[in-house]
C-alpha cells in the first residue's frame with residue numbers, strides 16, 4: 001500500500017463510527033520503489049488529498065521534517081517539496097502492518113502490501 | 125484445338141474433385157493404376173443421386189459389391205467385384221455417363237480404399253419410447269381419411285411457412301404453443317378415426333409396447349408440400365398427455381430427432397403410425413428439415429435419396445388439463461415456469477450466503493485461470509478511463525486482475541476487490557489495491573474523480589444490495605465526478621448483434637439457440653451440483669441465451685488434473701443476476717445525488733455512465 005492510497009481509506013462503514021478517518025497506520029515492513037518523478041502530476045494530485053493525512057503519513061515514516069504541517073498555498077515552483085511528496089506518496093510501499101479505526105480500535109491488517117478492509121456482516 | 129481445350133478443362137475439373145476427396149476423406153487416388161475402389165466425383169447424395177440410379181447405370185458395365193454414399197456430399201464411392209469390373213465401369217462411364225444428372229457428365233477416379241464412414245445416426249438405437257407401426261392403415265382407409273379431413277379448402281398459413289394446418293377438437297394456438305381447454309371446437313375428430321383406437325390397443329397389447337394411451341380428443345392435420353418442413357420442437361408438455369400419435373399419409377418423410385448433441389433420423393413410411401411416449405415424447409425434439417430429397421437408409425444398409433411428394437400428417441393428442449408431471453425437466457414448460465417463478469424471491473438473509481458460496485469462493489478458486497482469460501480491456505471502458513484529466517483519482521471497485529488499472533497511467537489508479545486471489549495477481553503487477561466488498565467501500569465520501577464497476581453488480585443477489593452498491597459509488601464520487609457500470613445483460617442478442625459470449629458458441633452460430641437446444645451432456649451433473657447452493661437456482665447453459673434473471677453460470681477450469689476431470693470437480697457455479705433492459709437505468713434513477721449521463725449496450729452488457737450532482741456537497 002502506497003501512502004497515496006492510505007489517504008483515501010476510512011472505517012466509516014463500521015456500525016456506529018462517525019468519521020473513521022484518518023486511520024492509525026502502523027508499519028512493520030516497508031519498501032521503497034523508485035518511480036519516475038512527474039512534478040505536474042504531484043502538483044495536480046495535492047488538491048485531491050487530505051493534507052492532514054499526508055502529514056500524518058510523513059510522521060509515520062519519519063519524514064515529518066520534509067513536509068510542512070500546513071498545506072502550502074503554492075507548490076508549483078517548489079520542486080524540492082514536490083520531489084519529497086513524490087517520494088512520500090508514490091515510492092514508499094507498506095508491505096506489512098496495520099490500519100486501525102480511530103473510534104473502535106478495529107484493526108485492518110496489511111499483508112503482502114494489501115490492506116484487508118473487509119468487514120464482517122455483523123460489523124456493518 | 126477446341127477439343128483439346130475441352131479435354132484439358134475436364135482434366136482440370138477432375139483433378140479438383142479428386143483433391144477435394146483427398147482432403148475430406150483422407151484417402152489417396154491411385155495414380156496411373158487401377159484399383160477396385162472407384163469414386164464418382166461429381167454426383168452424390170447432395171446432388172440427388174439415388175442408390176437405385178447408380179446401381180442401374182453401373183451394373184451394365186461391371187459388378188459392384190458396395191456402394192457408399194455420404195450425407196451432404198456431391199461424390200460417392202463404389203467397391204467393385206474385381207479390378208476388371210472397375211476398369212470396365214470407368215472406361216464406359218468416365219466423362220460419358222450422366223447417371224440421371226441433368227447437367228454435366230460424371231467423372232470417375234480410382235482410389236486406394238473406401239473412406240472411413242462416419243457413425244451413421246441411422247445405425248444407432250431409436251429414441252426410447254419411439255415406436256413405428258408400419259401399414260397402420262390400408263390404402264383405402266388412407267383415401268377415406270383424406271376425404272373427411274378435406275385439406276384442400278384450407279388456406280396456406282404464411283406464419284407457418286405456408287404449411288396447411290387444420291385443427292379438430294381443440295385449436296392448437298401457435299403463439300403460445302398451447303390449447304385452451306375451455307374452448308372446444310365444434311369440429312370434433314372425424315368419426316372415421318374411431319376405428320384406429322381398438323387397432324392401436326390390440327397391437328400395443330400383443331406387442332407389449334410400454335405405453336399407456338388415451339383416446340385422443342385433439343387432432344392437428346398438417347399438409348406439407350415437398351420442400352416444406354417443421355422446425356425442431358417438443359409438443360408442449362403441459363398441453364398434452366403421453367403419448368403423441370402421428371399418422372403419415374401420402375408420402376414417406378424423414379423425421380429428425382435431437383437430444384442435446386444426439387441426433388437420430390427416423391423414416392416414417394407412408395401409412396405408418398408413429399407413437400412417441402416417455403423419453404421420445406418429453407426429452408427429444410423432433411422436426412422435418414425443409415427439403416425435397418430425404419437421405420434414407422436402404423434395405424442394403426446404404427444411404428440413398430428419396431424424393432418427397434405431398435404429405436399429410438394426422439397428429440392425435442389428448443389434452444392434459446393439468447401441469448405436467450414428467451421426469452424430463454429440460455424441455456418441460458411446467459418445470460421452466462416454476463423456475464421463472466422462483467425469480468426475485470432470493471431472501472435477503474440468504475443473499476450474502478449465496479454470494480459467499482457462489483461468487484467469492486468461486487473467484488478465489490478460479491482466480492488464476494480467470495485472470496489468464498481476462499487480459500484485454502473492453503475498448504469503451506478504456507475510452508472512459510482516458511477521458512479523465514491528469515492526476516484524477518480513479519477507483520475500480522471489483523478490479524479483478526487489474527486489467528483496467530493501467531489503461532490510463534496519468535491517473536492515480538486504485539483498485540479493490542473481494543477476492544484475495546485476484547488481488548494477489550494485481551499485487552504482482554504493482555497495482556495499488558485493497559480488499560473490501562462493493563457495498564461497503566472503505567473510501568471517504570466525495571473523494572474520487574471517477575469510479576468504475578465492471579461486471580460486479582450482477583453478482584449481488586437482491587435488488588436492495590445492487591442498489592446499495594450503486595449508492596456506494598455515488599457516495600465516494602466528488603461532485604461532477606463520473607462513474608461507469610457494466611452488468612451482464614439477460615438479452616445477449618441486443619441490436620440483433622450476438623455478443624461475443626454467444627458468438628463463441630459455434631453450434632449456436634449454426635442453428636438458432638432455441639430453448640430446446642439448451643442442453644449439454646454435463647447439464648444433469650451441474651443440476652446436481654446446483655443443489656448445494658444456498659438458494660435453488662437454475663443452471664445456465666454456457667454460450668446460450670439466458671432464460672431466467674437469477675442463474676448459476678458454470679465456470680470450467682481448464683487443465684484440471686486427471687482426478688479432477690469430472691465436470692463436478694472442475695466446474696464451479698457462479699451466481700449471476702442478469703439485467704433486463706432499463707433495469708440498470710432505473711436503479712440509477714433511485715439514487716438521489718447522481719444523474720444518468722449515458723446508457724448503452726456493449727459486449728452483452730448493459731452499461732451506464734452517471735455523474736455526481738454538484739449540490740450534494
Ligand SMILES: [Zn+2]
Nearest residue numbers: 361448450456
Ligand atoms: Zn414435462
